[in-house]
Amino acid sequence: MEELVYEVPVWWIPSRMAILKGYAIAEKEAACPSCGSRSLRFIRRTVLEAQRLKWPHRVGGDEQVYSCDRCGRNVVVKLIYREPEPSEDVFSEFCQIYEAFLDSCSRGGAPNYITFSIRAANLLIDLKEHDEEAYAKALERVGKDLNTLRSEMGSDPKTHSVYRLMEYFVSKLPPEEFEQVSKQLEKSYVESLVELRNREGVPPSLQELVEYLTLLQQV
Numbered sequence: 001m002e003e004l005v006y007e008v009p010v011w012w013i014p015s016r017m018a019i020l021k022g023y024a025i026a027e028k029e030a031a032c033p034s035c036g037s038r039s040l041r042f043i044r045r046t047v048l049e050a051q052r053l054k055w056p057h058r059v060g061g062d063e064q065v066y067s068c069d070r071c072g073r074n075v076v077v078k079l080i081y082r083e084p085e086p087s088e089d090v091f092s093e094f095c096q097i098y099e100a101f102l103d104s105c106s107r108g109g110a111p112n113y114i115t116f117s118i119r120a121a122n123l124l125i126d127l128k129e130h131d132e133e134a135y136a137k138a139l140e141r142v143g144k145d146l147n148t149l150r151s152e153m154g155s156d157p158k159t160h161s162v163y164r165l166m167e168y169f170v171s172k173l174p175p176e177e178f179e180q181v182s183k184q185l186e187k188s189y190v191e192s193l194v195e196l197r198n199r200e201g202v203p204p205s206l207q208e209l210v211e212y213l214t215l216l217q218q219v
């Protein structure tokens with residue numbers, strides 16, 4: 001088995017963000033060491049016990065196993081958790097992971113709506129539980145992005161895919177989060193989203209959104 005090792009800054013334990021960072025890394029940076037393919041398929045993840053003295057927590061990392069779609073070898077992506085550096089902050093970390101998912105979930109023409117929305121909702125849950133300021137900034141960013149994408153709509157297929165991903169996610173957001181995101185959007189657009197939401201129904205919380213989408217994914 002090939003092994004790729006990355007360090008991940010962690011602000012709290014357990015951290016949904018740290019696990020999601022692994023997926024972001026695997027999809028964005030990791031290539032199969034045998035054949036160079038970037039098409040890695042997730043198989044399983046296991047928790048790594050802390051071994052390094054500098055790390056005060058019992059959980060030391062996350063190990064994710066992927067299978068290379070081209071040559072069939074297994075690739076292990078090992079994430080070693082560490083304390084954040086003074087130059088690192090939670091919101092920037094959120095932005096990096098979220099941007100990686102916008103990219104990976106909009107590849108190849110058909111946007112991966114459900115996967116993106118589950119991941120984005122999990123990122124927001126993590127921020128909401130641990131860092132209210134970063135949570136508010138993240139919602140603002142989501143609203144601003146959707147607003148910008150909407151004005152660029154149709155300029156190229158990639159932008160269009162990303163726009164569709166964002167719109168799907170925002171239309172499914174629970175009332176509290178939707179209200180925050182809506183502040184960045186035009187009133188007439190918010191009204192059309194509200195109409196869609198009333199028709200299809202929305203979950204009362206981010207956790208229930210994740211559960212609902214996970215069920216959809218399994219169908």
Ligand SMILES: [Zn+2]
Binds near residue numbers: 037069070071
């Ligand atoms: Zn390979």
